[in-house]
Amino acid sequence: xxxxxxxxxxxxxxxxxxxxxxxxxxxxxxxxxxxxxxxxxxxxxxxxxxxxxxxxxxxxxxxxxxxxxxxxxxxxxxxxxxxxxxxxxxxxxxxxxxxxxxxxxxxxxxxxxxxxxxxxxxxxxxxxxxxxxxxxxxxxxxxxxxxxxxxxxxxxxxxxxxxxx
Amino acid sequence: xxxxxxxxxxxxxxxxxxxxxxxxxxxxxxxxxxxxxxxxxxxxxxxxxxxxxxxxxxxxxxxxxxxxxxxxxxxxxxxxxxxxxxxxxxxxxxxxxxxxxxxxxxxxxxxxxxxxxxxxxxxxxxxxxxxxxxxxxxxxxxxxxxxxxxxxxxxxxxxxxxxxxxxxxxxxxxxxxxxxxxxxxxxxxxxxxxxxxxxxxxxxxxxxxxxxxxxxxxxxxxxxxxxxxxxxxxxxxxxxxxxx
Numbered sequence: 001x002x003x004x005x006x007x008x009x010x011x012x013x014x015x016x017x018x019x020x021x022x023x024x025x026x027x028x029x030x031x032x033x034x035x036x037x038x039x040x041x042x043x044x045x046x047x048x049x050x051x052x053x054x055x056x057x058x059x060x061x062x063x064x065x066x067x068x069x070x071x072x073x074x075x076x077x078x079x080x081x082x083x084x085x086x087x088x089x090x091x092x093x094x095x096x097x098x099x100x101x102x103x104x105x106x107x108x109x110x111x112x113x114x115x116x117x118x119x120x121x122x123x124x125x126x127x128x129x130x131x132x133x134x135x136x137x138x139x140x141x142x143x144x145x146x147x148x149x150x151x152x153x154x155x156x157x158x159x160x161x162x163x164x165x
Numbered sequence: 166x167x168x169x170x171x172x173x174x175x176x177x178x179x180x181x182x183x184x185x186x187x188x189x190x191x192x193x194x195x196x197x198x199x200x201x202x203x204x205x206x207x208x209x210x211x212x213x214x215x216x217x218x219x220x221x222x223x224x225x226x227x228x229x230x231x232x233x234x235x236x237x238x239x240x241x242x243x244x245x246x247x248x249x250x251x252x253x254x255x256x257x258x259x260x261x262x263x264x265x266x267x268x269x270x271x272x273x274x275x276x277x278x279x280x281x282x283x284x285x286x287x288x289x290x291x292x293x294x295x296x297x298x299x300x301x302x303x304x305x306x307x308x309x310x311x312x313x314x315x316x317x318x319x320x321x322x323x324x325x326x327x328x329x330x331x332x333x334x335x336x337x338x339x340x341x342x343x344x345x346x347x348x349x350x351x352x353x354x355x356x357x358x359x360x361x362x363x364x365x366x367x368x369x370x371x372x373x374x375x376x377x378x379x380x381x382x383x384x385x386x387x388x389x390x391x392x393x394x395x396x397x398x399x400x401x402x403x404x405x406x407x408x409x
Contacts, residue, residue, distance in 0.1 A: 066247075069241075069244070123291060125243065141284055142243045144242060144252060144283045148241060
């Protein structure tokens with residue numbers, strides 16, 4: 001009888017150990033998923049692109065001279081830039097491939113990527129990039145159309161500003 | 166056997182085509198046939214903890230045809246890694262397709278429902294390496310990503326039918342247990358698959374070589390260009406090398 005009780009006790013401890021291991025595995029997976037869900041901390045800082053103050057952003061439209069959607073985005077940018085200024089933000093145009101073509105087409109205050117204090121590395125163009133009051137990169141979004149740019153700017157100007165992703 | 170097209174005599178000759186598969190494998194297909202389309206078409210599944218999509222790789226024309234044939238409308242275009250990335254949606258907006266055009270090939274994937282946000286598409290692409298060359302478009306998950314590519318197959322069109330190619334290790338379950346007909350570079354079986362509409366059976370030849378398994382559509386009687394003689398010569402001479 002004692003042997004049976006001992007065997008049951010051992011089996012109980014084995015079962016408890018397996019449960020603990022399983023729980024530890026689940027916790028590790030949850031932590032892994034949580035870590036992936038948290039956005040990367042903005043580490044790159046561009047002091048020259050600092051926004052005018054807390055709560056405001058420098059909103060940069062980055063353009064490449066070889067992309068069609070950049071042309072469309074550039075066409076509607078002046079109107080959107082005015083709306084951003086009215087909303088307390090600082091609009092900026094950045095030529096990501098250092099092409100001066102945008103100045104030739106009437107752009108004011110164009111920044112060349114080579115003039116920035118750090119490389120602004122984006123795999124896509126055009127993009128709408130936000131910087132906070134310290135010049136830290138806050139968010140970057142690809143723009144697939146002029147309508148997408150208008151929507152993104154109006155979303156930014158809406159009362160509840162979406163958080164950085 | 167030979168035939169004439171516009172005054173040119175088309176004779177059967179041994180043709181060898183080489184390509185790099187999306188996973189980087191080197192694939193060579195040789196056979197005696199009258200014509201074999203230069204283009205390769207590839208398909209694979211890509212899955213991760215949060216993703217499950219079918220990815221196709223073909224020529225730019227194939228991608229354009231896919232959008233035009235289905236009456237899709239391009240709604241967004243962005244430059245991704247210096248090349249065009251398009252998002253197209255179906256007329257009822259219940260289907261979507263993403264096309265990335267490399268210098269030589271296109272990568273296509275899509276799905277049902279509303280198109281995902283462009284940001285989500287870009288985040289997916291940021292997890293894979295795209296290397297395009299005349300031989301093929303390599304799509305490899307970047308180190309650290311949990312994306313896995315599997316169920317890869319290639320397609321070639323010959324005048325004796327469509328040839329679908331699988332690496333032998335992946336397609337071992339397709340090989341019948343019964344004894345097949347020995348040919349120069351493998352063994353051949355004939356399989357019949359009942360059509361979904363119940364109207365006619367679909368015949369397929371299965372060719373198993375040392376490195377690859379191929380399914381060849383039996384279009385004799387369906388496609389006027391396919392002849393019994395041509396089929397026989399294709400099956401007798403088919404040689405597929407798949408280097409992993």
